[in-house]
Amino acid sequence: MTTIDVRGLTKRYGPDTVVDDLSFTVEPGQVTGFLGPNGAGKSTTMKMILGLAAPTRGSATIGGRRYRDFPAPLTEVGALLDAGAVHGGRKASDHLLALAVSNGLPRRRVGEVLARTGLEDVAGKRAGGFSLGMRQRLGIAAALLGDPRVLIFDEPVNGLDPEGIRWIRDFMRSLARDGRSVLVSSHLMSEMAQTADHLVVIGRGRLIADTGVGELMRAGGEGTVLVRTPDPGFAHRLTAAGATVRDGLEASLVVSGLSSAEIGKLAAYHGVALSELTPQRASLEDAFMELTKDSVEYQGVAG
Ligand SMILES: Nc1ncnc2c1ncn2[C@@H]1O[C@H](COP(=O)(O)OP(=O)(O)OP(=O)(O)O)[C@@H](O)[C@H]1O
Numbered sequence: 001m002t003t004i005d006v007r008g009l010t011k012r013y014g015p016d017t018v019v020d021d022l023s024f025t026v027e028p029g030q031v032t033g034f035l036g037p038n039g040a041g042k043s044t045t046m047k048m049i050l051g052l053a054a055p056t057r058g059s060a061t062i063g064g065r066r067y068r069d070f071p072a073p074l075t076e077v078g079a080l081l082d083a084g085a086v087h088g089g090r091k092a093s094d095h096l097l098a099l100a101v102s103n104g105l106p107r108r109r110v111g112e113v114l115a116r117t118g119l120e121d122v123a124g125k126r127a128g129g130f131s132l133g134m135r136q137r138l139g140i141a142a143a144l145l146g147d148p149r150v151l152i153f154d155e156p157v158n159g160l161d162p163e164g165i166r167w168i169r170d171f172m173r174s175l176a177r178d179g180r181s182v183l184v185s186s187h188l189m190s191e192m193a194q195t196a197d198h199l200v201v202i203g204r205g206r207l208i209a210d211t212g213v214g215e216l217m218r219a220g221g222e223g224t225v226l227v228r229t230p231d232p233g234f235a236h237r238l239t240a241a242g243a244t245v246r247d248g249l250e251a252s253l254v255v256s257g258l259s260s261a262e263i264g265k266l267a268a269y270h271g272v273a274l275s276e277l278t279p280q281r282a283s284l285e286d287a288f289m290e291l292t293k294d295s296v297e298y299q300g301v302a303g
Helices: 042-049 092-102 108-116 132-144 162-177 189-195 213-219 234-240 260-269 284-292
Strands: 004-013 016-026 030-035 057-062 077-080 150-153 181-186 198-203 206-212 224-228 244-247 253-256 276-280
Touching: 004 042, 016 042, 016 057, 016 181, 016 198, 016 206, 030 042, 030 162, 030 189, 042 057, 042 181, 077 132, 092 108, 092 132, 108 132, 132 150, 132 162, 162 181, 162 189, 181 189, 189 284, 198 213, 198 284, 206 213, 206 284, 224 260, 234 244, 234 253, 234 260, 260 276
Parallel strands: 030 181, 030 198, 077 150, 150 181
Antiparallel strands: 004 016, 004 057, 198 206, 224 253, 224 276, 244 253
16 A cells, blocks of 8 residues: 655745645545645645655655655656647657656556557557547556556646546546545646545645545535525524524525524524525535635635
8 A cells, every 4th residue: 555645845946935844645545636726836746746846845755765766666656747748749559658668667558558548549649639638648548557556647637628527537536446546636626526535735835624525525614504584574583593694696595603403493483484494515615715715826806
């Protein structure tokens, strides 16, 4: 079982600390989503894990060893940082074969990874003519060549159409089911909510949350309750009972501070008819915005 261990990882570029004392663990058998707004330091962290950038302080190890200490890194860790990094004039199979041969991997792996990523039919086509989704698959095929236990993907769904996103999502999950450790970055909570089991959230280089998807949902707040009633005085009764009430869409009331059961009892006590009483779960997107609101680089101002 191979984990990624990040301990006190710090990276400075000149006066800027872009990764700041970051510690987290990526466990096998699950997809860990690595989330943060643009510029949060996700790519820099991944590069340090992969030995492509040197930490200013701290360490990033895979199964207890640094990336650059692996004699055959591709058999330990597969990574996709930039799907554009493929020689456009080369056929997909030749691209993979060149990688396999130069890394001492068996040639049969080329056929195996082409099959696993559904690229068999286009194996003889030049990568330059591939759609972004196909290039992404080719990058993933390359990452899988050494059959590594650990996989790292930087924003793999960026720019993909819904079908491509679906494919990547299912593929990440299948890699985790194999028992591999999968670290995937994204700046979209909505995407990660459907893909990841565990979330590591950073903002301005610092750890904000290291949590299961379900726990984050609960931490996002107890949510609100949507109430509809023809009784114009009920809002006042809710406030008097300790709730916070604001006007929602189409004459509804958005109530926080009381559960739907408590609101129902209050209505019954006062003989008020309710036409709707719906608990609203805080979405992961809300939880994420709440967590990272102090760390986004540029905040839009609502008009
Ligand atoms: N080589 C470098 N030299 C100087 N600054 C850098 C370098 N690489 C990254 N940075 C800065 O470090 C910060 C973090 O960048 P990074 O790419 O790691 O963030 P990110 O979370 O991956 O963002 P995004 O989602 O936009 O890719 C940014 O402010 C970026 O400008």
